[in-house]
Amino acid sequence: MSGRATGAAETAATGEAGAAGRPFVPDATRLPAGATGVVVVDLGAIRGNYLALRSLAGRAECAAVVKADAYGLGAAKVVPALNRAGCRTFFVATPDEGAAALRLAPGATVYVLDGLIKGAGPAIAAAGVRPVLTGLDEVREWAALGPPEGRSPPAALHIDTGLHRLGLPAADLDRLAGEPGLLARLDLRLVISHLAAADEPLNPMNGMQRQAFLARAAHFPGLPRSLAASDGLMIGEDFHFDLVRPGYALYGGQAMPERPAPVVPAVSVHARILQVADVPAGAPIGYSATYRTRSRRRIATIAAGYADGVFRHLSRASGSQGGEIAIAGRRAPIVGRVSMDLVTADVTDLPEGLVARGGLAELIGATIGLEEVGGRAGTIGYEVLTRLGRRFHRLYLPDANGGG
Numbered sequence: 242m243s244g245r246a247t248g249a250a251e252t253a254a255t256g257e258a259g260a261a262g263r264p265f266v267p268d269a270t271r272l273p274a275g276a277t278g279v280v281v282v283d284l285g286a287i288r289g290n291y292l293a294l295r296s297l298a299g300r301a302e303c304a305a306v307v308k309a310d311a312y313g314l315g316a317a318k319v320v321p322a323l324n325r326a327g328c329r330t331f332f333v334a335t336p337d338e339g340a341a342a343l344r345l346a347p348g349a350t351v352y353v354l355d356g357l358i359k360g361a362g363p364a365i366a367a368a369g370v371r372p373v374l375t376g377l378d379e380v381r382e383w384a385a386l387g388p389p390e391g392r393s394p395p396a397a398l399h400i401d402t403g404l405h406r407l408g409l410p411a412a413d414l415d416r417l418a419g420e421p422g423l424l425a426r427l428d429l430r431l432v433i434s435h436l437a438a439a440d441e442p443l444n445p446m447n448g449m450q451r452q453a454f455l456a457r458a459a460h461f462p463g464l465p466r467s468l469a470a471s472d473g474l475m476i477g478e479d480f481h482f483d484l485v486r487p488g489y490a491l492y493g494g495q496a497m498p499e500r501p502a503p504v505v506p507a508v509s510v511h512a513r514i515l516q517v518a519d520v521p522a523g524a525p526i527g528y529s530a531t532y533r534t535r536s537r538r539r540i541a542t543i544a545a546g547y548a549d550g551v552f553r554h555l556s557r558a559s560g561s562q563g564g565e566i567a568i569a570g571r572r573a574p575i576v577g578r579v580s581m582d583l584v585t586a587d588v589t590d591l592p593e594g595l596v597a598r599g600g601l602a603e604l605i606g607a608t609i610g611l612e613e614v615g616g617r618a619g620t621i622g623y624e625v626l627t628r629l630g631r632r633f634h635r636l637y638l639p640d641a642n643g644g645g
């Protein structure tokens with residue numbers, strides 16, 4: 242498997258595969274002939290990002306959040322790469338994701354953040370993953386799975402400190418603490434909470450949640466504690482506790498511009514130019530004719546649409562804002578509506594010869610970063626990543642250990 246992926250990366254590379262600081266640009270002529278686009282995932286960058294975040298975490302263990310198929314990048318490749326980088330604890334959202342992660346990283350510890358879906362206890366236990374128990378009813382249901390007089394399999398406990406999404410509220414924690422018989426039937430290994438405003442380092446809610454976490458986790462002396470995701474990790478050491486659990490930053494995401502994470506981009510997306518055509522002044526472009534050319538223009542039609550994760554919000558009507566594409570570092574505006582399979586860009590101002598049928602246009606990459614795309618699409622980079630379509634070719638650049 243790794244040999245084939247390495248070969249693909251080498252043959253499709255025009256630059257050094259995964260060389261630090263040198264953005265990788267795939268060679269269109271080396272992609273499968275029918276590929277409409279390519280998602281390039283740099284496993285070496287993900288490995289480097291993991292090591293950088295781990296070193297920042299200091300004495301805290303650095304886990305990895307690989308929910309939603311490793312944020313859309315492909316758990317099948319990303320989880321083994323993180324495991325090779327030394328990651329031993331993974332967080333996912335669902336039991337199925339958990340079972341898959343454990344198959345990909347045998348022997349690792351895998352936590353399921355959705356907790357114990359009602360009735361799913363036996364399946365979760367059989368899979369060998371750990372639910373992050375998120376309510377008193379879940380605690381009771383999990384405890385009941387153990388043998389009479391014995392303990393149920395290992396689990397984590399999620400306590401709410403103000404996000405009011407998942408987790409035991411203070412009153413239920415007190416109730417749990419008041420039931421030593423119930424606690425004795427649990428094998429808790431970790432207590433977590435989640436920050437609501439960690440992307441704003443100065444938001445007072447961070448400190449309030451931290452104080453609440455300290456106070457409420459005190460019900461479980463000696464139990465390892467975890468509060469920080471990617472941006473909590475960047476707020477500071479006070480938030481690291483015993484284990485940090487970044488996701489987005491591993492993939493190069495920068496959720497907090499005022500305190501950037503020491504990570505590099507790990508993903509780029511490029512799509513095929515299908516056609517380049519000159520259109521006259523006043524010509525409508527795309528569905529509903531929302532955009533009209535003001536002069537004679539050259540329009541490139543690119544094989545990427547909302548089915549591939551190009552947000553329809555990136556459409557541009559005449560006089561409005563929209564997305565951009567780039568070719569060889571030169572930007573061109575998306576014009577007209579993004580449709581299911583196609584997008585049109587005005588490439589008139591790009592140098593002659595740069596825009597050729599069969600070539601590639603960058604949708605996310607060295608010129609147009611993930612955060613910019615999220616901003617222009619009226620969303621966040623997280624959503625952009627997790628919505629990357631499934632029909633693009635996927636190219637995995639190997640990590641340092643030659644895996645991939």
Ligand SMILES: *Cc1c(COP(=O)(O)O)cnc(C)c1O
Pocket residue numbers: 306308354435469470471472486487488489490496
């Ligand atoms: C998704 C998630 C994370 C990871 O968040 P990032 O911002 O991607 O680092 C950590 N903890 C919980 C509870 C989550 O839901």
